[in-house]
Amino acid sequence: MTQPKKTSRPSNLLPIRESQAHLERPMTGFGLWRLGFRPFYLGGAFFSAIAILLWLRALFGHTGTVNDINPLYWHAHEMVFGFALAVIAGFLLTASNNWTAILPAAGLPLAVLFVLWAAARFAMVTDHLILAATCDISFSAMLVALLFRVLFLARLWKNFTLLGLVMLMGALNGWFYLILLEEVPISPLYPIELALLVIMQLLIIMGGRVIPMFTQNGVMGINVWKPQLIVTLTPLVTVVGIAGWLLAPPRLAFLLCSVAASVNFIRWLGWKPWRCLKQPMVWVLQLGYLWIPMTFLCMGLQSMGFVSRSLPMHALAVGAMGLIISGMITRTAMGHTGRPISASPIETTLFSLIAISGISRACAAIPLFQTPDITPVLLMLSATTWALGFALYVYRYTPWLFRPRLDGKPG
Numbered sequence: 001m002t003q004p005k006k007t008s009r010p011s012n013l014l015p016i017r018e019s020q021a022h023l024e025r026p027m028t029g030f031g032l033w034r035l036g037f038r039p040f041y042l043g044g045a046f047f048s049a050i051a052i053l054l055w056l057r058a059l060f061g062h063t064g065t066v067n068d069i070n071p072l073y074w075h076a077h078e079m080v081f082g083f084a085l086a087v088i089a090g091f092l093l094t095a096s097n098n099w100t101a102i103l104p105a106a107g108l109p110l111a112v113l114f115v116l117w118a119a120a121r122f123a124m125v126t127d128h129l130i131l132a133a134t135c136d137i138s139f140s141a142m143l144v145a146l147l148f149r150v151l152f153l154a155r156l157w158k159n160f161t162l163l164g165l166v167m168l169m170g171a172l173n174g175w176f177y178l179i180l181l182e183e184v185p186i187s188p189l190y191p192i193e194l195a196l197l198v199i200m201q202l203l204i205i206m207g208g209r210v211i212p213m214f215t216q217n218g219v220m221g222i223n224v225w226k227p228q229l230i231v232t233l234t235p236l237v238t239v240v241g242i243a244g245w246l247l248a249p250p251r252l253a254f255l256l257c258s259v260a261a262s263v264n265f266i267r268w269l270g271w272k273p274w275r276c277l278k279q280p281m282v283w284v285l286q287l288g289y290l291w292i293p294m295t296f297l298c299m300g301l302q303s304m305g306f307v308s309r310s311l312p313m314h315a316l317a318v319g320a321m322g323l324i325i326s327g328m329i330t331r332t333a334m335g336h337t338g339r340p341i342s343a344s345p346i347e348t349t350l351f352s353l354i355a356i357s358g359i360s361r362a363c364a365a366i367p368l369f370q371t372p373d374i375t376p377v378l379l380m381l382s383a384t385t386w387a388l389g390f391a392l393y394v395y396r397y398t399p400w401l402f403r404p405r406l407d408g409k410p411g
Contacts, residue, residue: 030402030403031401031402031403031404031405032401032402033106033107033108033110033111034106034404034410034411035093035094035097035103035106035110035336035411036089036090036091036092036093036094036097036104036105036110037090037091037093037094037329037332037333037336037401038090038401038402039090039110039111039114039401040086040087040089040090040093040114040117041086041087041090041329041332041333041393041397041401042394042397042398042401043086043114043117043118044082044083044084044086044087044090044329045329045390045393045394045397046390046394047078047082047083047086047121048079048082048083048386048387048390049386049387049388049389049390049391049394050387051075051078051079051082051083051121052079052383052386052387053383053387054125055071055074055075055383056379056380056383056384058071058074058075059071059379060376069124069127069129069180070188072189073180073188073189073192074124074125076189076192077124077176077188077192078121078124079317080192080195080196080199080317081136081169081173081176081192081195082117082120082121082124084199084317084321084325085117085140085169085173086117087325087328087329088166088169088199088202089113089117089143090329091328091332092143092147092162092166093105093110093143093146093147094332094336094411096147096150096151096159097150097411099150099151099154099156099159100150100151100153100154100156101154102149102150102153102154103150104146104147104149104150105146109146112142113139113142113143113146116135116136116138116139116142117135117136117139119131119135120132120135120136120139123135129177129180129181130181132177133174133177133181136173136177137170137173137174137177140166140167140169140170140173140174141170143166143170144163144166144167144170147162147163147166148163151163161205162202165198165201165202168198169195169198169199172191172192172194172195172198173191173195175191176188176191176192179191193309193313196313196316196317196321197242197246197316199316199321200238200242200292200295200316200320201235201238201239201242203288203289203292203320203321203324204234204235204238204264204292205235206324207285207288207289207292207324208231208234208235208267210285211271211285211286211289212224212226212270212271214281214282214285214331215271215272215275215276215282215285215286218276218279218281218282218341219272219275219276219279219282222272222275224270224271224272225269225270225271225272226270227270230263230266230267230270233263234263234264234267237259237260237263237264238260238263238264240256240259240260241256241257241259241260241261241296241299242260243256244256244257245257245299245300245302245303248303250303250304250305251304253299253300253303254300254301254303254304255300257296257297257299257300257303258296258297258300260293260296261293261294261295261296261297261300262293264289264292264293264296265290265293268286268289268290268292268293271286271289273286273287273290279343280343280347280348280351281327281330281331281341281342281343281347283351284323284324284326284327284351284354284355285323285324285327285328287323287355288319288320288321288322288323288324288326288327289320289324291315291316291319291320291323291358292316292320294315294319295312295315295316295319295320296312298311298312298315298362299312307365307366307367308365310365311362311365311366314358314361314362314364314365315358315362318354318357318358318361318362318382318386319358319359319361319362320358322354322357322358322386323351323354323355323358326350326351326354326389326390326393327351329393330343330347330350330393330397333397333400333401336405336411337400337401337403337405337406338405338406338407338408338409339400339406344396346392346395346396347396349389349392350389350390350392350393350396351389353385353386353388353389353392354385354386354389354390356381356382356385357381357382357383357385357386357389358382360378360379360381360382360385361378361379361382363378364378364379364382
C-alpha cells in the first residue's frame with residue numbers, strides 16, 4: 001500500500017486555506033467532479049431554492065406539490081438531511097483533502113456519492129420512501145467510509161470527532177425513515193430536531209475556529225479576543241444547554257439555556273463584530289454566529305411556554321445555519337477555484353437576502369406577529385428571500401464550479 005504523504009498536523013480542527021489567486025493561467029476542461037465542494041455546494045444551493053418554494057406552495061394549500069408524506073415532515077427533513085447534509089459533505093470532503101493531502105473522492109466515486117444524494121431527494125418528492133431511505137442511508141455510509149479512509153491513513157485521530165457527528169446524522173436520518181415506514185409512535189420531527197442540534201454543535205466548533213481567523217485576516221488592524229477559558233467552555237456549555245432543553249424541568253432548562261446563550265454571546269463579542277461591517281465575507285459569518293446565542297435564548301423561552309418550538313428551530317436553521325452556510329460556500333468556492341476572497345454586489349445581496357429570510361421567519365414564530373394578516377406575509381417573505389439568495393449562488397458559481405481552477409492547481 002502506498003504510504004500517504006506526510007504533512008504537518010493542523011493546529012486546529014477545521015483549517016480552511018485562503019487561496020492566493022493567480023489568474024494568469026486559466027484552465028480548460030470539466031471540473032465538477034474534481035473535489036467534493038463542487039457538486040455538493042451547487043446541488044445543495046439549487047435544491048434548497050426549489051424545495052423552499054415547493055414547501056411554500058404546500059403551506060398555502062396547493063395539493064400535488066410535494067407528495068403524500070406530511071408536507072411539514074418533508075420540508076423539515078429535506079432542509080436538514082437534504083440541503084444541510086449536502087453542504088457538510090462538500091465541506092468535509094474538501095477540508096479532509098487539506099488536512100491529509102489525500103483526495104477522499106474525485107471522478108466516478110464522487111459522482112456516485114452525489115447521485116445517491118440526488119436520487120434520495122427525487123425519491124422523497126415522488127413519494128418513494130423505501131428508495132429514498134435506501135439512497136440516503138447509502139449516501140451517509142459511503143460518505144463516512146470515504147472520510148474514515150483518509151483520516152485513518154493520515155492518523156488524524158482528533159478529527160474523528162467530525163466523523164462521529166456525520167455518523168450520528170446518518171443514524172438520525174435512518175431513525176426518521178424507520179418512524180415513517182414502520183409507523184413508530186414517535187413524531188418524525190424528533191430525529192430532525194436532534195439532527196439540527198448536532199449541526200448547532202458543528203457550527204459552534206467550526207465557527208469558534210474559523211470565524212476569528214477570517215476576521216483577523218479580513219479586517220485590518222483587528223485583534224480578536226479568544227481567552228482559553230471561553231474557547232474550552234463554549235462547546236461544553238452548549239452540550240449542557242442542549243441537554244437541559246431536551247430533558248430538564250422548565251426552570252432548570254431556562255437557566256441552562258440562558259447560561260449557554262450568555263457564554264456564546266460573550267465569545268461572539270470577543271470577535272469584535274462591529275469592526276466587520278465593511279467586510280461582507282466576514283460579517284455574514286459573524287451575523288450567523290449571533291443567531292446561536294439567540295437560539296439558546298429562544299430555547300429557554302420555549303421551555304417556559306412563552307413561545308412555540310418553531311421559534312428556536314427556525315432561528316437555528318434559517319438564521320444561524322443559513323447565514324454561516326452561505327458565507328462558507330461562497331468563501332471556500334472562491335478560494336478553491338483560485339479566486340481572491342472578495343465579495344461582489346452579488347455576494348452582498350445573497351447574504352442580505354438570507355439575513356432577511358432569517359429575521360422574517362423568526363418573527364413569524366413570535367406570538368406578537370401571529371395574526372391572519374401578518375404571518376402569511378412573513379412566511380412568504382422568508383421563503384422568497386431564501387430562494388432568491390441561493391438562486392443567486394447558483395447563477396454566480398455554476399460556471400466557476402464546472403470549470404477547473406484558474407490558477408492551474410488541482411481541486
